[in-house]
Amino acid sequence: MKFEERTLSTEQIFSGKVISVQVDDVELPNGKMAQRELVKHPGAVAIIALTKEGKLVLVEQFRKPLERTMLEIPAGKIEPGEEPELTAIRELEEETGYRANSFTYLQTFSTSPGFADEIIHLYVAKDLVKVDQPAIGDEDEFIEVLEVSVQEADELIANERIYDAKTVVAVWYAKSL
Amino acid sequence: MKFEERTLSTEQIFSGKVISVQVDDVELPNGKMAQRELVKHPGAVAIIALTKEGKLVLVEQFRKPLERTMLEIPAGKIEPGEEPELTAIRELEEETGYRANSFTYLQTFSTSPGFADEIIHLYVAKDLVKVDQPAIGDEDEFIEVLEVSVQEADELIANERIYDAKTVVAVWYAKSL
Numbered sequence: 001m002k003f004e005e006r007t008l009s010t011e012q013i014f015s016g017k018v019i020s021v022q023v024d025d026v027e028l029p030n031g032k033m034a035q036r037e038l039v040k041h042p043g044a045v046a047i048i049a050l051t052k053e054g055k056l057v058l059v060e061q062f063r064k065p066l067e068r069t070m071l072e073i074p075a076g077k078i079e080p081g082e083e084p085e086l087t088a089i090r091e092l093e094e095e096t097g098y099r100a101n102s103f104t105y106l107q108t109f110s111t112s113p114g115f116a117d118e119i120i121h122l123y124v125a126k127d128l129v130k131v132d133q134p135a136i137g138d139e140d141e142f143i144e145v146l147e148v149s150v151q152e153a154d155e156l157i158a159n160e161r162i163y164d165a166k167t168v169v170a171v172w173y174a175k176s177l
Numbered sequence: 178m179k180f181e182e183r184t185l186s187t188e189q190i191f192s193g194k195v196i197s198v199q200v201d202d203v204e205l206p207n208g209k210m211a212q213r214e215l216v217k218h219p220g221a222v223a224i225i226a227l228t229k230e231g232k233l234v235l236v237e238q239f240r241k242p243l244e245r246t247m248l249e250i251p252a253g254k255i256e257p258g259e260e261p262e263l264t265a266i267r268e269l270e271e272e273t274g275y276r277a278n279s280f281t282y283l284q285t286f287s288t289s290p291g292f293a294d295e296i297i298h299l300y301v302a303k304d305l306v307k308v309d310q311p312a313i314g315d316e317d318e319f320i321e322v323l324e325v326s327v328q329e330a331d332e333l334i335a336n337e338r339i340y341d342a343k344t345v346v347a348v349w350y351a352k353s354l
Contacts, residue, residue: 002237002239002246002321003237003238003239003246003319004239005239005241013190013191013198014190014191014198014214016200016214017212017214018214018291018292019198019214019216019292021190021191021196021198021216023193024241026241028317028319029319030319032316032317034317035194036241036242037191037193037194037195037196038241038242039196039198039216039242039292039293041289041292044291060179060180061180062179062180062181062182063287063290063291064182064201064203064213064215065213065215065216065287065289065290065291065292065293065294066287066290066294066296069179069180070287070290072290075291077291107334107345108337108340109340109341109342109345110240110242110243110247110340110341110342111288111289111341111342112218112242112288112289112293112295113240113242113243113247113249113340113341114195114221114240114242114252114254115195115196115216115218115242115295116216116242116289116293117242117243118289118292119243120342139209140205140209140211142180142205142206142207144179157284160285163285163286163287163290164286164287164288164290165286165287165288165297165342165343165346166342168284168286168346169342169345169346169349172346172349
């Protein structure tokens, strides 16, 4: 593979509940050595959920890494052995109380290719129905649900209440759906 | 702030050249405790660089976390004390050999709000001029430069050679510029 960096050794630094961290010694294409600091993540899903009125479903939650609340599309980590589409169906119900009669895979992308292997599988959920007694999600998640038009979503990007790449991608796609 | 998670203690896990890692004990809005695994990153810039022919400038490089080469817009980490716009001008020249007569700030977004504080400041560079002897970048970066139309960029997203969120965002913006 072009420009490949061959791994010479791996030092395991940290193994947590969400991420693990390692430092690899690599051989560069020119034969020199370098170190790469790598964050391992199980991968995630995110859902562009559109109501019958054409509104985009967002969730608001506090994000400790950024020390602020953010408006994002529903999303969540893939559990070990879980099919990504089932993660997406589960997270949509847990975070928003919605089930979708139409669930379509859209695209996968990496979030931070310079230091992390996290990828996000993006789905489109349409024909949403509110569940009477939705499944309960993580007990340490505090989430509020909002529904906004794509015009409102554009304004939320402009004033940085929407502030993460996956949700910006989602708003662009929602405009074209 | 809504749903705020109050930090009770911080355990420093790792301090590297690019990232550092810590685990925070936090108090949740309901008074319970939780742990948050946090990656600290200096922040980055990325550049939507459009040639006089309206082509988008991409760079191809090997990304160790994903063990593959990827096509991305030019980007790079902010050095300590560096103004983000100067980072953007510097990285564009180092990675592509271009200087821009028009350089405009567009937007900032977070890449992985669940576990990392990385933010990317996005700029638009137009009216590009090739530099005779461009500044040299990191000696452990091996980069190839490509110029593609936005239609070609769409195909590169579809076949996952473009595979990172910031470049997907950039392609959408490039269509509207």
